[in-house]
Amino acid sequence: MCGIVGYTGTRQAAPLLLNGLDRLEYRGYDSAGLAVKGPDAKLHVVKAMGRLSALREKCHNGAALSGTAGVGHTRWATHGKPSDENSHPHVSGNGRIAIVHNGIIENYAPLKEMLENRGRVFASETDTEVAAHLIDYYYKGDLLDAVARAVRELEGSYAIGVVCADEPGTLVAAKSHAPLIVGYGEGENFFASDVVALAEHTRTVSYLDDDEIAVVRPDSVTFYTPFLDEIQKERKEVDWDISAADKGGYEHYMFKEIMEQPEAVRRTVEPFLRDGRADLSQVLDAELVRRLNRLYVVACGSSYHVGVVAKYTMEKQVRIPVEVVLASEFRYCDPILDGNTLVICISQSGETADTLEALKEAKAGGAYTLSIVNVEGSSIAREANSVIYTKAGPEIAVATTKAYSTQLAVMVLLTLYFGAVRGAMDQETYDAILTELLAVPDKLRRILEDKAHIQYLAYRFFNNEDIFFIGRNIDYALSLEGSLKLKEISYIHSDAYAAGELKHGTISLVVNGTLVIAITSFERLVEKTASNALEVRARGATVLAVTTEHLRQRVEHAADEIIVIPDTHEALLPSLAVLPLQLFAYYMALYRGCDIDKPRNLAKSVTVE
Ligand code: G6P
DSSP: OOEEEEEESSSOHHHHHHHHHHHHGGGOOSEEEEEEEOTTSOEEEEEEESSHHHHHHHTGGGTTOOOSEEEEEEEOOSSSOSSTTTSSOEEOTTSOEEEEEEEEETTHHHHHHHHHHTTOOOOSSOSHHHHHHHHHHHOSSOHHHHHHHHHTTOOEEEEEEEEETTSTTOEEEEEESSOOEEEEOSSOEEEESSGGGTTTTOSEEEEOOTTEEEEEETTEEEEEOTTOOEEOOOOEEOOOOGGGGSOTTOSOHHHHHHHTHHHHHHHHHGGGEETTEEOOTTTSOHHHHHHOOEEEEEEOHHHHHHHHHHHHHHHHHHOOOEEEEEHHHHTTSOOOOOTTEEEEEEESSSOOHHHHHHHHHHHHTTOEEEEEESSTTOHHHHHSSEEEEOOOOOOOSSSOSHHHHHHHHHHHHHHHHHHHHTTOSOHHHHHHHHHHHHHHHHHHHHHHHTHHHHHHHHHHHTTOSEEEEEESTHHHHHHHHHHHHHHHHHOOEEEEEEGGGGGGTGGGGOOTTOEEEEEEOOGGGHHHHHHHHHHHHHTTOEEEEEEEGGGHHHHGGGOSEEEEEOOOOGGGHHHHHHHHHHHHHHHHHHHTTOOTTSOTTOOSSOOOO
16 A cells, blocks of 8 residues: 655656656556655645556656655555545645655644644645644754654554755655665665665665655665664575566556466466475474464465465365454454464555554464565564575455466465374375376466457456356355455456355346356356356356366356366365466456556555454
């Protein structure tokens, strides 16, 4: 939610800031803006509602803003509707201080009242403008001191970047509960919400922790507590390949990321294979795994859906109770935790506020915490007792695809490791699951070869306005993700139901022509789901079934159209079946002319509650 970036050095800041914002636009795209300290000792601010392209146009790709230090912002609106006034940077009334902010300042109302009583006049509805005025209020010739005083009073979540008309070349950045990194260059330095914004300039970064402040100048970066004690921060080398964050010739990031899945899954699984076994002992001690009596999987959105799949798979294969809880609920539901509980937090970004807070709650409750995260050094990765990195590489499209697939693969690795360590899985099952896990990349490639068929189906159905997904067991778990993918990028109303539950209400919504996508890959229940498909067909629905090669014949009679995936062990079915659902959502959105990579109202990294 919102991306911030800062540059100070010898080059023109505006074009560099715009490039950084390009990379951060996935975090929000309601508006964007820049503030650059000009050679005339003034701050020059340009902001524009809408996509970054509107800002680029307004400032002639940065040429309109001369200066070698500045800050930039791309917004996902929280306080105040998307508009030019509510866009960042926000500037103190006298034009001395400009600030960009990601997060929510919860106590902005009393602070605003205090400042208004002292004669400050506000130009926007945002919480952020309060911070600009507050810093200016404390400014007595030392920007660091003013920011430190201000952050001591701010409550809520923030990553802020500040530039001051009176301090050439100096930027001050601070963080609490929102991500912030500093990047080191030669005679120039940066800060940003995410390494992708800086990867083309530097690989050397420091991750700020909560309640830390950075003073960034062209030839130095220093760190402080809010009480101005200087602190030393470790420098880290990031190994992300920036080309992975480009579209690579494809029209959309989402399509490119769908195509990258075979390789992403292979990269994720490989580091954990030792002597033909799934070995996660580096991450989870075998002794701990043996004594666990309950698992929680806690996450949001698609990552939550991975948890739902894992519940079915792990309970079946490992016979351990698994509870899957939405992170926003887990925090407030007094979960039952102790030293024999493992809480697994799944997050692509590693920054989702609800998941991060749930993780802290789990730790405070005495549970052991494991995070499954795609972004190295992210907050959730650092906060958990152990971390497993998915190796999806940068995922830019808001709708997740390859991160979801790599998370699923990690859950299968965990299933194998738990099964072996706890003696819960016979050798035959273990071998079958491992063999099929290793075969996933090739089988995904086979599905991709047939994408024209899925494109044809999307062409046939793209005018439907209501689409239901049904399935049982892991097919139901996957339905949740299929439905989410479709609605988030194509804006078609869609819901997923456990097939057996459909007739307890939802079937009343089925009318002539309603499309029902029946996932029927789970052999044990294939006839039951096929019967449910027949029930909706009897009421006028058109049924598109997704099934496996060897189940095809048992499903055909209940379907108008069929997508067939390769056979595999049941623990891997969602890993394959998700791919046609992603492609279907993609092509549906394409035919409907939607903004696929940046669907309305959404953001990829949700750092507010
Ligand atoms: C947002 C994204 C979803 C994502 C969810 C959780 O809502 O739009 O695609 O699944 O956040 O994100 P995380 O980074 O924690 O996996």
